[in-house]
Amino acid sequence: MAWVEVREVHKQYQREKQAITVLDGLSLQIEEGEFVALMGPSGSGKTTLLNLIGGIDSPTSGDISVAGTNIARLSGAELARWRSNTIGYIFQLYNLMPVLTALQNVELPLLLHKMNGAERRKRATFALELVGLGDRLGHYPRQLSGGQEQRVAIARALVSDPKVLLADEPTGDLDRKSGEEVLQLLERLNTEFKKTIVMVTHDPHAAERAHRLVHLDKGVLSA
């Protein structure tokens, strides 16, 4: 079985009594260590697919398994625990806690793991050094540039050593230079640390960095 296995997945949303089908029997396999770019027009279901793989939404039908666990059948609390061990999520708008410092933001996921404060701090510091922000530990998000914020978010996503990194338009809100830095970082995480990465993007330039390109259109994959 593939590292990420999406099988015959349907996803419908209810909107004012009418069901809209976003994903229509979609199947996809991603191998361990792959770097996949997911492209497609706005509204084609890219975020929806990413959310299903990340276990923050459930399919209407079909199966999804990640790193050997079928998550379509897990309860809410089980999914939450599974996410904290398996998934690192990177959002377009960084979504850092404004009241926490960079270090505290990166420590946040580690609160869910048995670990003392010193160990937490050590790991979070290491993750921030890895993304090149070892000198910004005490900075609050508002004191950082967009590119730096996104790198803190990447540090937060990888600090608990997840099995899959999911990034939803990680460069969508960044200027060219910052976007480039973020892409280089993702590339490095993939080659050096063997992270499996699924990245949604609009930007063909960003998509070039991936090993594989997947096009999504009207709920189905097109080659």
Add this chain to the structure above:
Amino acid sequence: MLQLVLINLFRNPLRSALTLGSVLVALFLYSSLGAVLDSLQATADSGSRERLATRHAIALTNFLPYDYKDRILSIPGVKRVCTQVWFGGLIGGQRQRITQFAVDDDFWPMYTKDLQIVEWSEPQVAMSVPPDHDPHLAAYHAERTACIVGRGVMKKKGWKLGQTIHLQGTRYRGGWDMTIRGVYVKLPGGSWNEDLILFHNEYLVEKGMGGKPSTGVFKVELSDPSQSAAIATQIDAMFENSDNATKTESEQAFGAGFISMFGNVPFALRVIGLAVVFTILVISANTMVMAVRERTSEIAVLKTLGFTDGAVFGMVVAEAAILTTGGGIAGALLAKFGLQGKPLAFIPAMTITWATVLTAILIAIGLGMVSGFIPAWQASRLRIVDALRRVD
């Protein structure tokens, strides 16, 4: 995770401070109302369970003929009977927190365990004091217009032993001059406080009752306190068919009955207290709802990271509880240490029991739980995809 809760509390310091402040004020008010009730209760409890109090069966304000005293005394097991009549005079033209009672001579031996004479005048004439009386009362007994004053009053008014004071009568008309012939202190555990002026019942009877003695209450001391119930029944039976039937109860119950003169005031105080608490509940719930609404996407991110619905619920409830508990503890302690011992209307020194303080704090914790519940529920039910969804 507690740290996260605390950080969230400080993200809008003004709003948190306002909520904490309003909880503080509310619980201070609640504790103050409780203090009034506690003080009333303490007044009621100050009487002894071993002594009896006989009063008019119809109302406290109806008086009984003085000659009932000898008839009560004739009952076997009754050791001593005294009277005390509330005078209610004005001092310096003003109502004061100084209570005056006209007492007959049997008052003094009955309350030797409660009051002690610590300053006294020497008598002007040779005077034999009854054997069971404090010899220091000699000057008082020798002088019809003498009075004994509590040390608290002496201090408050700056009076000196031997000084003549002037009272303006209210129920008993005219001006009343009295000479201070002794000062008493309250003994530990004794009833009464140190804010009394005690003077001769004869003086009141001659000048104020036209020579016809009567009293609002007889205090009855028993040889064997365990007989109190039986003797109370006997006393009331004795006067059952007279014009002035009596009601006899323990001195303590009598005090409680005195409190019941305030009718529904205690009940009204409780209702007010609860209304205040309810208002604060609404305010702090509203604060928490706003706080959570502002943080919708942050909560969604926490959940994405793997925080469970239960953990999110707990964090919101904890935030509300810390806010209200802090305010509640501060308010209740402020009431305890700010009001304890302070005078209020006819209560010379307020009492706030720790039970009242503890109740207030528990209410505050409960407030936090309840006011945190709705927003916590909302936060825990929040679906990640809905909260993070952007229309792009």
